[in-house]
Amino acid sequence: MRRPLIGLTAYAEQIHHGRNDLMAAMLPMNYVKAVHATGGRAVLITPDDPGTDVLESLDGIVFCGGGDIDPANWGAPRHPATEVDTVRDTSELMLMRAALEAGLPMLGVCRGMQLMAVATGGSLHQHLPDLVGHERHRAAAGTDPLAAGASDYGRHDVVVEEGSAAHRLFGRTLTVNSFHHQAIADPGEFLPVGWCPDDQVIEIVEHPGRSFALGVQWHPERTSDLRAFAALAEASARARAVAA
Amino acid sequence: MRPIIGITSYVLPASWGVWTDLPTALVPHDYTEAVRLAGGRAVVLPPDDLDADVLDRIDGLLLAGGADLHPSLYGQEPGPYTVAQPDRDAGELTLLRGALDRDLPILGVCRGMQLLTVVAGGTLHQHLPDTLGHEKHRPGPGVYGSQQVLLDPESRIAALMGDDLTINCFHHQGVADPGSLTVTGRATDGLPEVVEDPERRFVLGVQWHPEVSRDRRLFGALVAAASKELTQACADR
Numbered sequence: 001m002r003r004p005l006i007g008l009t010a011y012a013e014q015i016h017h018g019r020n021d022l023m024a025a026m027l028p029m030n031y032v033k034a035v036h037a038t039g040g041r042a043v044l045i046t047p048d049d050p051g052t053d054v055l056e057s058l059d060g061i062v063f064c065g066g067g068d069i070d071p072a073n074w075g076a077p078r079h080p081a082t083e084v085d086t087v088r089d090t091s092e093l094m095l096m097r098a099a100l101e102a103g104l105p106m107l108g109v110c111r112g113m114q115l116m117a118v119a120t121g122g123s124l125h126q127h128l129p130d131l132v133g134h135e136r137h138r139a140a141a142g143t144d145p146l147a148a149g150a151s152d153y154g155r156h157d158v159v160v161e162e163g164s165a166a167h168r169l170f171g172r173t174l175t176v177n178s179f180h181h182q183a184i185a186d187p188g189e190f191l192p193v194g195w196c197p198d199d200q201v202i203e204i205v206e207h208p209g210r211s212f213a214l215g216v217q218w219h220p221e222r223t224s225d226l227r228a229f230a231a232l233a234e235a236s237a238r239a240r241a242v243a244a
Numbered sequence: 245m246r247p248i249i250g251i252t253s254y255v256l257p258a259s260w261g262v263w264t265d266l267p268t269a270l271v272p273h274d275y276t277e278a279v280r281l282a283g284g285r286a287v288v289l290p291p292d293d294l295d296a297d298v299l300d301r302i303d304g305l306l307l308a309g310g311a312d313l314h315p316s317l318y319g320q321e322p323g324p325y326t327v328a329q330p331d332r333d334a335g336e337l338t339l340l341r342g343a344l345d346r347d348l349p350i351l352g353v354c355r356g357m358q359l360l361t362v363v364a365g366g367t368l369h370q371h372l373p374d375t376l377g378h379e380k381h382r383p384g385p386g387v388y389g390s391q392q393v394l395l396d397p398e399s400r401i402a403a404l405m406g407d408d409l410t411i412n413c414f415h416h417q418g419v420a421d422p423g424s425l426t427v428t429g430r431a432t433d434g435l436p437e438v439v440e441d442p443e444r445r446f447v448l449g450v451q452w453h454p455e456v457s458r459d460r461r462l463f464g465a466l467v468a469a470a471s472k473e474l475t476q477a478c479a480d481r
Contacts, residue, residue, distance in 0.1 A: 003294075005301050010288060012273045015258040019385075025288055026270035028263075029255055032290040041298050043250070044269060044288035046276045053245040054285050057301045141262035 060236030063112025113215030122188030291335035296342025304470030307356025357449030366423030399428035
């Protein structure tokens with residue numbers, strides 16, 4: 001196999017297509033395209049039995065975006081704005097802990113980044129507007145806040161800590177889109193290495209003890225800046241070459 | 245470790261929650277559940293026609309149902325009722341040919357059976373009501389046609405199905421010529437409902453939808469064949 005095999009965590013969702021209404025195992029195609037554009041081969045990993053055996057076949061994994069993580073996982077009561085899918089939480093937390101244990105290269109996107117904190121003993125802010133007093137981290141669904149002429153709602157800079165792996169990847173600053181209402185409070189075993197300069201919300205985390213475990217709070221798969229996916233593909237190909 | 249069953253998928257503009265018409269890779273949840281309940285580990289394969297190398301990492305292939313195949317695949321022009329999704333065809337053909345090359349266990353459901361047929365050099369009826377004069381294979385939107393299937397008693401499918409021969413159909417196309425495959429089951433109107441390749445380890449296509457009832461007879465057989473594949477692969481390593 002020439003391309004590294006990258007698993008994307010997917011989920012079961014009631015979707016509408018035309019007049020049809022069905023329960024589907026699904027994931028937006030932009031994640032698939034981001035993996036394929038950066039030299040990987042994507043497969044979707046659905047919530048499953050308490051089993052992590054599928055990780056043995058993968059070279060890397062992306063924990064994708066989605067709904068909120070159940071605050072019971074860090075012992076907090078549920079905020080009225082928090083909407084959870086406990087089946088997905090259970091499956092992904094188990095996969096993430098096993099993937100960290102195995103040293104599998106991983107990228108966390110939005111919810112996937114928040115999962116990194118929760119899986120390693122950290123916690124989240126359940127509703128950012130309560131904390132920062134504005135809604136500017138949550139762009140309207142279906143919009144592209146990075147498009148020319150878009151309002152700055154749902155778009156902001158990220159400042160990256162010098163000396164971090166993320167700094168080698170992104171440089172000192174970058175501009176990102178923003179589609180979330182929760183954020184990391186305590187990053188657990190991960191290190192925060194990027195912040196929104198306006199409000200100090202954590203935007204990037206990385207694991208100090210793993211070759212590649214990067215989490216970003218924004219959605220690179222909806223942009224043309226696929227550096228995070230390219231870095232995952234590269235780390236996955238490297239890990240595979242070592243294993244072979 | 246459970247055998248990994250790769251399931252081919254659709255790409256459709258889907259809507260859920262706050263999202264509207266977002267291009268989405270998906271497969272009905274029935275398929276992943278049917279594989280899980282039969283003891284396999286499902287992964288969904290988004291369309292990609294660059295190569296079939298992903299097959300080196302899975303143990304069995306499940307060709308899911310979906311839209312009509314483009315009739316150019318069997319040398320015809322599209323008829324008035326044919327609705328094709330050619331971008332899906334290319335990726336699935338790459339996977340199916342790669343799986344046949346590797347002699348991986350393959351189960352084709354509905355469109356998947358038709359794909360098996362076309363790759364075996366066969367042809368399809370593009371609109372069954374025109375051919376058969378009835379709509380029992382697709383009674384109406386979202387309604388499965390319940391039928392009894394007649395099986396060749398010597399076939400693999402007869403051994404799997406046992407005494408319960410009720411099937412649930414939802415298709416408007418069907419197999420005209422099975423190519424190099426063997427028809428081992430038919431509806432009472434004579435339409436092929438099952439194709440097999442007795443020369444291979446496990447190549448089975450059914451025209452009905454066993455995933456809806458999570459039919460362990462069929463998915464269990466796929467998973468069992470894939471387990472042998474997994475055991476063999478481990479022995480080779």
